[in-house]
Amino acid sequence: MRRPRHLSAEEKALWDRVAERTTPMDPKRKRDEPTISQPAKPKPKKAPVDRFEMGGSGSPRRSDDLLPPINDRLSSAPVNMDHKSFGKMKRGKLKPEARIDLHGMTMAEAHPELMAFILGSQSLGRRLVLVITGKGKDRDDGGPIPTRHGVLRHQVPQWLALPPLSQAILQVTPAHMRHGGHGAYYVYLRKRR
Numbered sequence: 001m002r003r004p005r006h007l008s009a010e011e012k013a014l015w016d017r018v019a020e021r022t023t024p025m026d027p028k029r030k031r032d033e034p035t036i037s038q039p040a041k042p043k044p045k046k047a048p049v050d051r052f053e054m055g056g057s058g059s060p061r062r063s064d065d066l067l068p069p070i071n072d073r074l075s076s077a078p079v080n081m082d083h084k085s086f087g088k089m090k091r092g093k094l095k096p097e098a099r100i101d102l103h104g105m106t107m108a109e110a111h112p113e114l115m116a117f118i119l120g121s122q123s124l125g126r127r128l129v130l131v132i133t134g135k136g137k138d139r140d141d142g143g144p145i146p147t148r149h150g151v152l153r154h155q156v157p158q159w160l161a162l163p164p165l166s167q168a169i170l171q172v173t174p175a176h177m178r179h180g181g182h183g184a185y186y187v188y189l190r191k192r193r
Contacts, residue, residue, distance in 0.1 A: 070154050071174050071182060081171045081188050089128065089186050092176025096130035096186065097121075102152055103134025103183070110152055114159060122168045122189045130175060131156060135183040156185060 007015060079086050096188060100117040102110040114131065121129050125173050136150020160172050168189055175184035 010097050036187060065080070070157060074157060074173055074185075077172075081169065085188075086171065086173075089171075089188065090173060090176065092178045094128055094186075096107060096128050096179065097126040099130035101132040103132060105152070107151065110156075111159060114156065114167070115165060118160070118165050118168055118187065122192050125192060127189055127191075129189065130179055130184055131160075131187055132180050132184045150183075153183065160185075160187065 050158055071089050085094065098117075098121055100113065105113065117131075118129070133142065133152040133156050134150065136153050157172055170189055170190045171186075171188040173188075174182060175186050179186070
């Protein structure tokens with residue numbers, strides 16, 4: 001529903017002059033008085049934009065990433081496994097029973113390899129496996145759309161959180177430096193039933 005528009009003082013004066021010169025269609029009908037609006041509040045001024053010069057040095061690139069870093073998201077996830085084992089795993093004291101190296105693969109190649117590895121490891125009764133993604137190359141060419149640093153490093157935790165892999169996994173956490181650091185993940189598997 002449209003809100004009624006209120007007339008300014010100038011518009012009301014103009015309306016009154018027009019209304020004086022007209023004859024009402026129904027003389028018994030009461031004439032509607034236009035309402036006078038209050039002057040509009042001034043809009044807040046926007047911060048000035050820096051002047052652009054061709055060939056000038058621009059401000060350093062800022063991150064337009066809305067998500068927190070992947071390691072922060074995994075570290076803040078609730079612990080679903082035994083706390084003592086989780087602490088040993090994070091300190092690199094538990095040795096992975098198997099590992100898969102995905103770096104150098106495309107996403108189309110890495111996803112089926114990861115699925116087969118995780119589900120196969122669970123069926124063999126393994127509990128702790130290592131998934132190596134690599135840290136990724138800095139491929140940002142300065143274009144208008146930022147590109148993510150380490151595509152597989154960001155994609156693998158998402159794949160692990162989706163079915164059918166999520167039913168096989170108890171915990172995912174970044175690996176200790178001795179097992180690859182930020183370029184690898186520990187995946188703690190559920191016992192097979």
